[in-house]
Amino acid sequence: MAGLDAARLAIEEQLDHLKGQRSIRLYARLKKEAHEMAPDDVEYEVDQLKNTVEELFPKVFRGGFIISLWSVFEACTKDISEYVRREKGIPFGLQELRAGDFLEQTDKFFDRVLAVKAFPDKSVRTKLEALRGFRNALVHHDGATEELPKALRSKTAAEYRSKGLLVYRDLHHQYAVPTAEYAEEALKTVHAFLEQFAETVYVALHPIALEDEA
Numbered sequence: 001m002a003g004l005d006a007a008r009l010a011i012e013e014q015l016d017h018l019k020g021q022r023s024i025r026l027y028a029r030l031k032k033e034a035h036e037m038a039p040d041d042v043e044y045e046v047d048q049l050k051n052t053v054e055e056l057f058p059k060v061f062r063g064g065f066i067i068s069l070w071s072v073f074e075a076c077t078k079d080i081s082e083y084v085r086r087e088k089g090i091p092f093g094l095q096e097l098r099a100g101d102f103l104e105q106t107d108k109f110f111d112r113v114l115a116v117k118a119f120p121d122k123s124v125r126t127k128l129e130a131l132r133g134f135r136n137a138l139v140h141h142d143g144a145t146e147e148l149p150k151a152l153r154s155k156t157a158a159e160y161r162s163k164g165l166l167v168y169r170d171l172h173h174q175y176a177v178p179t180a181e182y183a184e185e186a187l188k189t190v191h192a193f194l195e196q197f198a199e200t201v202y203v204a205l206h207p208i209a210l211e212d213e214a
Contacts, residue, residue: 001072001187001190001191001194004065004068004069004072004187005187005191007068008065008183008184008187011061011062011065011183012180014061015053015057015058015061015062018053018057019053019054019057022049022052022053023049023053026045026046026049030042030045051168055166055168055177058166058177058178058179059143059175059177062177062178062179062180062182062183063138063143063178065178065183066131066134066135066138066178066183066186067135067138067139069131069135069183069186069187069190070131070132070135072190073128073131073190073193073194074102076194077094077102077106077194077197078094078095080194080197080198081093081094081106081109081110082094083201084110084113084114084201084205085113087205088113088114088205090113093109094106094109097109097112101132102132103118103119103125103128103129103132106118106119107119114201114204114205115204116200116201118197124189124192124193126151127186127189128189128193129149129151130149130151131186131189131190132149133148133149133151133152134148134149134152134176134178137149137176142173142175143175143177144173144174144175145160145167145173145174145175145176146173146174148176152165152176160176163182164178164179164181164182164185165177165178165179165182166178166179
């Protein structure tokens with residue numbers, strides 16, 4: 001998780017750098033060539049710059065971060081479940097359970113094996129469901145807003161912004177781009193959950209050892 005936070009910060013630094021460098025290059029070129037260009041062509045070049053640095057780059061960089069974050073969440077949760085499987089000596093693991101999705105699968109596994117609720121805080125479960133849905137929309141639909149989970153779907157750009165998303169439209173659809181704030185908050189949610197959950201599972205497996213330490 002510490003590595004992901006470093007990656008998140010590096011992404012924001014890189015986005016700022018790219019925006020500055022692209023702007024400098026374009027305006028330096030326009031300073032030399034604008035007198036030979038039609039006003040519409042100049043406006044087109046400026047719009048293309050804006051689309052690239054404000055839409056495309058953030059979608060690729062931050063969107064990629066969100067996809068990686070969910071992958072890490074799944075991998076860490078599977079690691080915890082595998083630790084439980086080995087400690088309990090049971091013949092099946094988390095992935096052998098049939099469930100509607102990964103979060104439900106996780107809930108069922110730890111409830112059956114340890115009598116531990118994976119998501120006792122419903123607000124955390126809701127945030128993770130939204131993160132999963134956003135990740136799926138990015139992976140399978142390029143972030144199209146019509147494919148976002150209900151918790152993130154909104155009617156106006158202002159409403160999307162209040163949820164940490166920017167929206168843009170091209171010829172085919174409207175799509176969502178995570179803001180820096182959304183990426184940071186999503187990381188905090190995942191980190192806090194995994195840290196608390198790992199401790200809860202350990203206590204359920206080794207209650208006597210912890211009492212002795214106390």
